[in-house]
Amino acid sequence: MAFSFLQYEVAARVATITLNRPEKRNALNGLLVAELRLAFKTAAADDAVKVVILKGNGEAFCAGADLEYLQQLQKNTYDENLADSQELMQLFQEIYQLDKIVIAQVEGHAVAGGCGLVTVCDLSYAVPEALLGYTEVKIGFIPALVAVFLVRKIGEGRVRELLLTGKLVTAAKAAIDGLITTVIPATEIKAHVAKVAASLCNEASANSLKVTKKLIGTVLDLPLEKGLAHAAALNAATRGHDDCKRGIAAFLNKEKLTW
Template sequence: MLHDHTNTFSFISYEVQQRIATVTLNRPEKRNALNGAMVAELQQAFRQAGEDDAVKVIVLKGAGEAFCAGADLEYLRQLQQNTFDENLADSQALMQLMLQIYRHDKVVIAQVEGHAIAGGCGLVTICDLSYAVPEALLGYTEVKIGFIPALVSVFLVRKTGEGRARELLLTGKLIKAAQAATYGLITEVVPKANIDGYVHGIATALCDEAAANSLKVTKQLVGMVLDKPLQEALETAARLNAATREHAECRKGIQAFLNKEKLAW
């Protein structure tokens, strides 16, 4: 079943097919550069996917040559005219989008078929899984224009550790997808000819082989580990464990496992 909401957006496109929502950054002529309107549309699309029971997995990709080249030039020009409060509100909108993706109830997969730079690399950083073509360059170039990779630093330190984060954020260098994979910045490198099918296969397997509640709670577990002292993290994990045992999907899954039945989620 295909729900196509492409017409409701100007800077992105959104469609749902076979329980996979595909969110596409759709400004190929601007290398999918971010501006305030695109950030707002992305928030709307991720909210829509979150509320739609027909969606189990979300794929984020870019139209054309680039995944996302960072902030739009016009947008950067506008930021220079803004007051501090306007810039703070703008930055907080991007913060909300990043948190929304990072904490989303559904698994979010980045399909990176071109360069992901600055804010574009930030989007890749917060996805649960990410697959990039070998030609893709990734990096955070903010310091080179006198800016700072403020929001992404919070997520990158969690993802790659402090050493790698310092290296990438301070040098502003771009690295190839293969190196990004060894850094733990992306999950895997996939040839361009195969990436569509590969990501679709991963998304389909998540839909068919894992319970929606299990994916949601597992994301919560991973997301909260670094926020709590060890004992508190373990107590929270134990409570989530106990609560999950009572969930209908868990009962169904264990029953099928005990009966050696194949279960389609």
């Protein structure tokens, strides 16, 4: 499958989606958002894919919106801007709710919409030199879509600091705040992410990963009693799944199981 603004490849049950506009610092525009949606849909539909890695070519992970794209948005009608916003909304939601685990490999700055991409990934690893943040308020815009996900991820207090000040933070600070998983040296990050992806592929049930990810994404929306009832129902359903039967049998027989 040919893409103009990204690269897509699959190896060892891992799909790697690479933003490929290094001359534009992998900035987002309508076409790149559309290609990202297609790439994630392709990974979702591929039974040979269990984990997805999202990364960027060049010095930046993603610098947010393309300048030409921002200029065009000023000329749009409200309805055109709403339709465009909904495209980015769908991309964030599709990554957040994807049945497979998504890992962000952040080897450069992730700003505004680029940091939004990191926010909706399940796991994220960044080099120490990377700066992350949501700078929208500094240009009279708002970080509307990402706020919905970020509040769930790191809590209202930290979100207020990040979104209202618009300041960029170091990868170390982002890790402390829970925005990213951890910081990995640049010389080690590729191997580290590959190791995490391989571990997920080989040491965890695909069904368990899918159901657990969905559970994490839904329990916050439910009152305590309904959340517990939902969890109990998922627990019971999972016990009847073939993966669970295989896993328990291997555990009881002290056999090493490769998923």
